[in-house]
Amino acid sequence: MxxxxxxxxxxDFLVGFWRPRPYRALDRLTLSxxxxxxxxxxxxxxAGKSTTLKLLMQLLYPTSGTAHIxxxxxxxxxxxxxxxxxxxxxxxxxxxxxEELLSYFAxxxxxxxxxxxxxxxxxxxxxxxxxxxxxxxxxxxKGMIQRVGLAQALLNEPDVVFLDEPMSGLDPLGRRHxxxxxxxxxxxxxxxxxxxxxxxxxxxxxxxxxxLAQGRLVASGHLSEIxxxxxxxxxLVVANLSDALRAAIAPxxxxxxxxARGRFTIELPPEESPDRxxxxxxxxxxxxxxxxPLRETLEDxxxxxxxxxxxxxxxx
Amino acid sequence: MALVAxxxxxxxxxxxxxxxxxxxxxxIIAASYLISQLTAGQDMKILKDLGLAAIAAFGLLIAVFIGxxxxxxxxxxxxxxxxxxxxxxxxxxxxxxxxxxxxxLVVNLSVMTLAFYAVLLYxxxxxxxxxxxxxxxxxxxxxxxxxxxxxxxxxxxxxxxxLFFSTFASPLLSALLTLGVWVAGHFNADLxxxxxVLDVRPxxxxxxxxxxxxxxxxxxxxxxxxxxxxxxxxxxxxxxxAYAAVxxxxxxFGAIAVFRRRDFK
Numbered sequence: 099m100x101x102x103x104x105x106x107x108x109x110d111f112l113v114g115f116w117r118p119r120p121y122r123a124l125d126r127l128t129l130s131x132x133x134x135x136x137x138x139x140x141x142x143x144x145a146g147k148s149t150t151l152k153l154l155m156q157l158l159y160p161t162s163g164t165a166h167i168x169x170x171x172x173x174x175x176x177x178x179x180x181x182x183x184x185x186x187x188x189x190x191x192x193x194x195x196x197e198e199l200l201s202y203f204a205x206x207x208x209x210x211x212x213x214x215x216x217x218x219x220x221x222x223x224x225x226x227x228x229x230x231x232x233x234x235x236x237x238x239x240k241g242m243i244q245r246v247g248l249a250q251a252l253l254n255e256p257d258v259v260f261l262d263e264p265m266s267g268l269d270p271l272g273r274r275h276x277x278x279x280x281x282x283x284x285x286x287x288x289x290x291x292x293x294x295x296x297x298x299x300x301x302x303x304x305x306x307x308x309x310l311a312q313g314r315l316v317a318s319g320h321l322s323e324i325x326x327x328x329x330x331x332x333x334l335v336v337a338n339l340s341d342a343l344r345a346a347i348a349p350x351x352x353x354x355x356x357x358a359r360g361r362f363t364i365e366l367p368p369e370e371s372p373d374r375x376x377x378x379x380x381x382x383x384x385x386x387x388x389x390x391p392l393r394e395t396l397e398d399x400x401x402x403x404x405x406x407x408x409x410x411x412x413x414x
Numbered sequence: 415m416a417l418v419a420x421x422x423x424x425x426x427x428x429x430x431x432x433x434x435x436x437x438x439x440x441x442i443i444a445a446s447y448l449i450s451q452l453t454a455g456q457d458m459k460i461l462k463d464l465g466l467a468a469i470a471a472f473g474l475l476i477a478v479f480i481g482x483x484x485x486x487x488x489x490x491x492x493x494x495x496x497x498x499x500x501x502x503x504x505x506x507x508x509x510x511x512x513x514x515x516x517x518x519l520v521v522n523l524s525v526m527t528l529a530f531y532a533v534l535l536y537x538x539x540x541x542x543x544x545x546x547x548x549x550x551x552x553x554x555x556x557x558x559x560x561x562x563x564x565x566x567x568x569x570x571x572x573x574x575x576x577l578f579f580s581t582f583a584s585p586l587l588s589a590l591l592t593l594g595v596w597v598a599g600h601f602n603a604d605l606x607x608x609x610x611v612l613d614v615r616p617x618x619x620x621x622x623x624x625x626x627x628x629x630x631x632x633x634x635x636x637x638x639x640x641x642x643x644x645x646x647x648x649x650x651x652x653x654x655x656a657y658a659a660v661x662x663x664x665x666x667f668g669a670i671a672v673f674r675r676r677d678f679k
Contacts, residue, residue, distance in 0.1 A: 178499065190496065
């Protein structure tokens, strides 16, 4: 059974005051996410990612199509009991402390008595704000609110968790922490469906991704299927590169870029042998600092996919 | 639903709504002192009138200004997203919000009524027995409670009106609409017999329709009777409470129907 399934899911919004006309925010999205997957839902701003998540949470009603979670229609009470949801840029009752808010939500999940305190403590520890549990949320920073949002999504030990831009507002340490939490969720068999436009996160975490642009699914699949991982060339960082040597190698390389402290980046085409090049540079007084292979990244794929849709749209 | 109601109550306490009770107590004590200095014989009547009017006015402020924000603030600030993703239906959310504010009102009005009775007791204790003979009713008249119960019922109805508007309109528009309905509800008896003002049948029929559609709030105000020691028939109280229950139910059904269909962008 798929954890999440949508079929021809579409959403139109009416825009315009005097003569409202439909604007299609999501267009016939068909998607299936298997249980236990970490699934990245990617796309530029305004692509329809949040709209899809809201349709799955039944905060929006679809214009057409269907959405199922754990085999039941989205919005079903039994489904809500088994899922967690972190909205984008979450806002919570700021007159409450984190502990009070989470206790309230835990009770909405049917927890009572000591179970509430136990579960609340556990998620506060998980997201790293245990020591601030008794501060009112109006005193929290954006990153701390994001952590509270994550905590409330994990309260019921969900089978499926939906995270809308979970890294938003977090510092590098916080992002790393959230990535670890997502991997722990995956390890205990939880399905993680998260939207993001930070591709490095998706690349580090996801088994599968879908890319959305202008409300349409433009690509989906395993990262290994989507990305050919072909060698695109080599990147060298060198020091002590004389002007004469630079002029000599220029016709054989893709580009030479000056860096700080007299260093240069040299990009080699894939057919050029790096060994021979390294030997040549070394024999003529240059010092090689690093050498890295260049492969296709998710970012390259994303730019190609989204760019193709946008250029079709604009006719350029 | 009970959890949502508790949350609303807690929010109102944290947002310092109980300060209104302190303001009420100060106002009523100051007024009683001034009145006792200025009048003789009439002081108890004025004091009761002022006390009941103040209870109604403070209650109205709470009902309208919290009521209009009950749903619209949640939607505007998007706190509703996380709440509705929990195992809580939209009707439970609306009913929880409503009963939470009703609980706030009941607690506030109970405390205000106790403060009011404390002032009356003080005035009763310090007034010359000879002057008391001019009072139309005893100071601690239990009929005052009937007036307060009808005020609570009226405020529950006003809360339901505010909540209904709050499910689809902005807080400002909700406030204007709620206060508009409250004013019209107190003066809509004129609409019933509009033909005596303007003898045009379609207009009179329209006025009659508006009269039946708008809540009739005049029967909830028995303050004049109670202050003057006139008995309020039990049948009037019972019918008015039943009317409030029916009207509130219709408004809550309406609020749920609107909220159920809403998209949260």
